[in-house]
Amino acid sequence: MPASPSTARALNDRLALRLLQQEGPLTAGQLKQLTGLSRPTVADLVDRLTAAGLIQVVGESGEQRRGPNARLYGIVAGRAHLAALDVRTEGVLVLVSDLLGRVLAEASAPIGGDTGTGPAVEQAVAAVERAVKEGGADRLHTVGIGAPGLIDPATGDLRDSAGLPAWHRSLVAALQDRLPGARVTVENETNLAALAEQREGAARDRDTFVLLWLGHGVGAAVVLDGTLRRGASGGTGEIGFLPVPGTDTLPSATDCDGGFHSLAGAAAVVSLAADCGLPAPGPEGGADAADGTEGAGGAARAVRGAADGSGAARVVRDAVARASAADERFLHALADRVAVGAASVVAVLDPGCVVLGGEIGRAGGAVLAGLVEERLRRMSPLATEVRASGLGGAAVLRGALITARERAQDELFGQPER
Template structure:
């Protein structure tokens, strides 16, 4: 027989504090009366928690709100967003993008730093200096948490980055350099997983607790969120759908190469080749921006005897093949198309994929275009870092 345990006074105070802090974070400045109405707590309890949170420096009075009644105006209480600061990285083979943000997730400063030719021995130090200079330029002297989104597998047990391809040496060196920053927590996450978090919290899947983000860019990947939780798998490899064996490729993938897998159908080079086969211009370089351009050109070339429709139909067919393989295993009910290709294709491409997927799978699946934008990885990193900061400062479980 299990006996329910009554919360201690200190536990109850911590729960009430977290509730009030999250409301101030989500809704902005509130009066004590508004906090009472939103939390259902008593007047003395709200007064006590506001006093306690002001003493800790997490909440401050920021103004007054006029009331249609006699007496003094009501004080407005707000989260002190400068109480802690965070940073987020989107790490790619050709450079990094970074932002510095406050506790509320508002961007204070940003920087982009290209890395050419695979980088050099000072690349990691140069990136860290850029981070610190960017932070100081925004008046930030200490970073509580840095979240890093990078390609590759992040081992859930060790937190180490492992490559399924060839990652530049400076990726690992950057993580080592960041972890040497005093008093700063460093969180490493796969880049597509971060984009999935962004779509879940602020993007196309805000109303979904179970969905799969298919990232379509230079390569392909997926973020799997089931019952509100990001799933990583035993080795951190959940979502490595670039290796998925599918019909239509030249061969089969191998442990060392995804060329024969789903990547061979919908990687950027394959999309550019498909576009040229349909009479659409596409840069032979075959990078993500070239594939994105081909999709946008196709959208402008829809209509009778125009090449855009057949190309988009063929592309949707390819995407649906991979999506069907994922859906019959996970049954997510919703697939979000992200990355450069998903963003460029928008609702038109998503609709075509959904219709073809309905023919391939007996499981009803909605397909949506991602809305977190081109900065989805950075947005997810900011959200991840912010969650970590709040767990520390708010005492969240």
């Protein structure tokens, strides 16, 4: 059945807006060429989108004669402002952007483990409000949050998880109360990191891959045929509970000790380094200067120095840099452990590509990725490429921003009628 005129207009408008988002400012003639629409149809949609305040004239094309045909149209970036949050066990990172995703301001709020729920939430919300003010935004349209733990697929809420601060679950409600009108969404941090790697990082050429998160704990995000898979209960990728050889016991429904977490979590990595004769991780101060977090700015470094998994990451990063005999033994033993969990994922999903993320995965970089890939070739008949994260410490924030931006654009650009 042919589309109704209103549906056709909505589809054409969304197509033009997506092109302006991807390509930058375009003339009406360029929109005609890229969309395949007629000149009158393009003229109508330009008038319609301009009247709606979604696009505006931003200059003239130097390749055409001056006049109406040379006008360059671009999305009104200030039509909506967005916030992205990376919520950690010991703090929160915040950035504020315009509708095009250009970062306008950043802030951070380190939060001690003994801070009560109320004060912790207040510090986190204050960091958001500070970034909003510094970014010159009157109000926020959409807030995207990345947090550890499971997300209830039915409600979209962060589920109560053992070992995570109580203020995490209270933060969403507080933001909704203090930011009236803002759409607040929360997603698992590993899922957001995978989304960012798919759009901007190591998996840009892959529509099927697994992100293996190696940090304080371990986890995975699964992207199949271009779509993030969350599972029936939102628990896809909870591989910390994966029973594996090499542990003293089996995990339980309430405790992942004895699972893959016991082999590759931060505490296990530090213990392995000690067994290999490596020095214990040093003081926190300045340790993350080489963590590749420039994309998240100084705000990221302020919290990440005390973030979970940072001590283990320093051990791995130092081992890669020194490359002594003891370091080599440690890195090979670590790759053995990581490959055990990765091989199980590969056997079930056959993703063709595994990206190593999280603090430890990033610290190991291409060296650890290469060692794990070598072991997978011996352990599995399924060809699997292993890559290091391409986004460093900014992956969760970038994923949260992408999510917020797409939700805002879907609402502002309009959904086509069905």
